[in-house]
Amino acid sequence: MKIKYSVFLAAILLTNAYCSATEWYVGATRTYTLPSQVRNLVADNDTVYLDGGVYLNDATKWTKKNLKFIGLGTGSNRSILRYSGDISNGKGIFVFESAGISDNPYIENIVFDGAQVSDADGGNGAGIRFQANNITIVNCRFVNCQNGILEGNGSVTTSNVTILNSEFENNGYQLQNDPTHSGYEHHIYIGASTDTLLVQNCYFHHPRGQANSIKTRAQRSYILYNLIDEGTTGYGSWELNIAQGGMNVIMGNIFIQGPAGANHGIIGYDAVTNPLEDFYFVNNTVINQFPGNIKFFNTVPASGINTFKIYNNIFASVPGASNTFFSGNTPASLDSAGNVLSTDYTTFGFTNAATNDYSLTSGATAAIDHGVNAGSTAMAYPLIPVYQYQSHTSALVPRNPSGSSIDIGAYEFEFPSTAGIDPEFLSEEIKVYPNPSTGIFHLDFAQLTGEAGNLEVYDALGKLVLSSTAVNWSSDYQLDLSVSPNGVYLLKVNDGVKLIRKTLVIR
Template sequence: MRFLVCGSLLLAISGFFNAADAATLQVGVGKKYLSPSIAAKYTRDGDIVEIDAGVYPKDVALWKHNNLTLRGVGGMAHMQADGASVAGKGIWLIKGNNITIENIEFSGARVRDRNGSGVRAEGTGLTIRNCYFHDNQNGILTGSNKNSDIVVENSEFANNGAGDGKTHNMYIGAVRSFTLKYSYSHHSRIGHTVKTRAQTNYILYNRITDEYDGNSSYNIDISNGGIAYVIGNLVQQGQISENSGIISYGAEGLKYDANEFYLVNNTVVNDRPQGGAFVFVKPGTNPARIVNNLFIGRGVINAAGAEQSNNVRGDKNELISPLAYDYHLRLKAEALNAGIEPGTANGFSLQPTEQYVHKAGSEPRPVAGKIDVGAYEHE
């Protein structure tokens, strides 16, 4: 018995000292570590790596330890790869678990197989906040991992893609869950602006747009079904989009046991002159609910069997400034007070509680009588 107690105490003490040994590594000019790639060689589980704002040309890194926090300080730290990569995969290759990345800019990921990523995630669990991914062949690319949860918040993605339709602003593999909140994804190069194969998806309060000159494919591609909550987003297809579809669910087959689609209180604008499909939902999805959405422009909804309730086909004149992609409602818009309470699904509230603020931010959604249709509540 004494041995068991001592053994347990030893394990507890060992765990305590492991936590206490976690260090803060400082990176930058005049700091102990000149670049992130050098610091990466000295990290241990639980460390914090603070990277001074500035440009780190051709600096690429492998992060193999767990529970790391990697963040820019004093502004964004720019990993400007200019074609450099780790193992032919990307700028940062993440092999550790439970990694948090904050205030980092990633650009210039290019590799021979045209799949170079700002962040290539091969561990379990990744959180990205306040980061900027641009001009890479993929912004983020994750592997398949049924135990992994990927969270992206308050981040911007622009001009990612190799131009082959197979690379995207973000490409989330078959993970347990994917959460995208308060983010701005735009101008994907022919690929999708958001692409995910996750089992459960929370796409909440984002701006996902082609704008005037973007030529992306789908704005949102939930490739293999699963459970998807798409709530409170601004989604706009540009006039030269490569694909007639805007939001697609299950186009590559329903691969999960539960396939449920909830499209609630989004504003979806189609600027493509020849029109297209606002929404495609793969037959067999149950339930599929399309509720309180504002659809503007030419387009159809391909969702046989879906519940479609309190959606409004509006006009750009009902928006404050459509040319500036400000989709707040004007005073006499048809969408005012036209919604219903959307209820819950699987214990998750479908009621929008926030709304997108540009750039890559959010604010509480006002409560002003009956709910408005679309991503914004008129005050």
């Protein structure tokens, strides 16, 4: 892979810029008590820290690049941006409106609660409204919003959106005291301005107003190792809506269609208007809890999908349901192998379906050792799950085949519910920008405590692709993986005190 000069230059400029950042602190006992009060004070590359507590009715449009927003609250005292009533800016609580002006924000450990705008402004208020280039969201919560995250700008074509370890609850359009009103806003809506979307280790549940859990028009979407649950009272539509095609890797997720949803469909594929049209649905566990007519897939296009691969998935339903595998059209490019269908998910052999623990017991004989090799995507991304979801507040658990073949579904038998968890996967002592990237990553090591150490990078199959010793920790380390194929990589950093791991994505 060759690095374009503009990408390489941008990485150098980003590296140099982080050296002169200012830190701003916001809180009830601080000089600045609301985030909006530092809006006109921050410069490019600054960091805004929010103390724990509730910041009421404060919405801000940010107009600087490379800003970092980090909530310092924990437990029951998280950093909460809560809005009551319509937001006057017509868009959302945090707004990044202009490409080239408000690019590259990083947002961590903040709760966005109650974002809504008036019907006159479109009725699509968002916790985060993003219309610039590249955003990373880590360990955030979006609740009671018309949209949790709403992304899109017709003039942008190369933005990357990364959403990690976050929770989405009770989002969607809702008239007061009318939970079933259909406005079709969503937990996440990602527009066609996004080149690459990565959603990993997140928890989506209880949508309202026929919201989609994830709706994406991105050119490339990686939906990896998430729990997407409509819940017993959630009134949503699609758990995943591929709105205009693209290259989609959907792997290692648990999808749950609840008993009270609106359209009783789980995966939607609406159109083929993106340049790439490849769909990979591998090693997911898909549960239907609605006792009537349901559809696992609804595929609208009659032609134009180059790849439609469905491998190693568990499809399980409540007894008595009428299960339709495909409604609309069955793709001519359908490639299906290693899947299993159960008409009673309660007897399949899951550990505890009542608590959404869909790991396998020894009774899941239809899944254990029955998977097949799913190969890789047309762009050489390996279709081998390397992690397993446990909780969006915990690290992903490494997945290693325990038998003669990979198991079917999102979990490998003998899933280590308490063992093998490395909490450093969630550590923010290392920050990575941008991620995904085309191979050039900026690493901020400023919070590491050791004087020097080493780093290693492994591909999805566990092969060492890069090793560097005697690394001096700083805030401007550049990692060059530009000669490596597209895919997911594991970064291991040892600072002499602890081992820290991060997931990297090359697109």
